[in-house]
Amino acid sequence: MNDLNKQVTDELTRLGADLTGFGDLAALPSDMRSGLPIGISVGVRVPREIVRGITEAPTLAYWDYYHSGQDSLDQLAEAGAEYVRALGYEAFALTRKNTQFVGALRSALPYKTVATRAGLGWIGKCAMLTTEKFGTAVWFSTILTDAPLDCAEPVNESKCGNCPACTDACPAKAISGKLWNANLDRDEFFDAAKCAAVARERAKERIGVDYSLCGRCIAVCPRTERYLEAGGSDAIA
Template sequence: MLNELVSELNIRGVNFVKVVDISMLSANENRGYGVALLIGVILGPSYIYRLSTENILDYSEFHEKEGNADKLAEWAANFITAHGYKAYAQSEKNHLLHGSYDETTKTTSLPHKTIAVLAGLGWIGKSNLLITQEYGSALCMSTVLTNAPLPTENRPIVISKCGECTVCQNICPEKCIRGLTWSVGMNRDLLVDVYHCRCCLKCLANCPWTQKYMQKYMKK
């Protein structure tokens, strides 16, 4: 089933799929499911180039691919349930329907990036964004929780590779980024003030890891 599911997701525009064991998490986090399917859609290098060089506020591709990732998670959940298993897509729509997003604290019980960290995909940057070595932060994600017996691929947690870099902190117009280095279990509020962040995407686009991805693929 997994090979067919991944093949169908790839046809629909998904760039990567990770299957992660989440049985060790609390019932509040995993909703009683043991497996999570992480779906990733990559932001294009030309879009990153515009964001980082033209000093513009352009959500077009970001919102489009965030929405696509959610729709594909919902599609994947339906695919899994059609095969006789339970599945729950952690899409924005479902968070609103089921009250699993806390507007006051701006949190969900199980963020997509927590699953990405368990998959060994990357680490949490000083900006509180997931950073990967391959794409930087130029990616949109969604997840599906399921009881389907899918083969999982948890990897060792990647420690922060931000080092002494303060690009995201320096470029943040609202001064929301505190400049601390992430470690496992660290409270989000120690990293960033989400209540004053206006999601300008500057930290995403200008992260050196995102720029490295952009420069690599702009040459092709």
């Protein structure tokens, strides 16, 4: 890690990031990455008490956190981009309002793609970014930049192995069980439309919200369970 990597990591950590990584995106089409070659992937863990609540179904606490957590993540990315610009480089925060979609359920440059390029984890069978430290209980944003940062070795293969947990637990049967690799399109192992439809039904039924919200695959992941077991409880943000 060069000095600039450390400086940016320290600042993002001070701003609230739990994971920071640097990914080389130069091989991706230029318009996907706003002409900038590097993606800074920034992750914030979902609080343990929230995750513990969604083992069976979505909760109102998860619904509330869904908004406040995403807002905080956007603010973190904006503040991080501003910091990198103040150092003299171009930087663009890929917040929700800046995200381009190339289909109903697909963004042009998914946060999780950048996170794999930044070496922070792999795409799990449930299509969530999966990490050793927080399992799937971590949300990501991206800052695109031309700053001369050292980039990580990308993760190109799944580490899910023969784990059946999310496949078995998914009420939508949206998870095929096939292992991800960097050359596999999401649609080849995960049915996003089925997930969205059943998650909407469950949120309506359980908490009266007309929105696709489930999260069961997050709570049952053994890597997430390890994160839950590691730290007791924490205050809900």
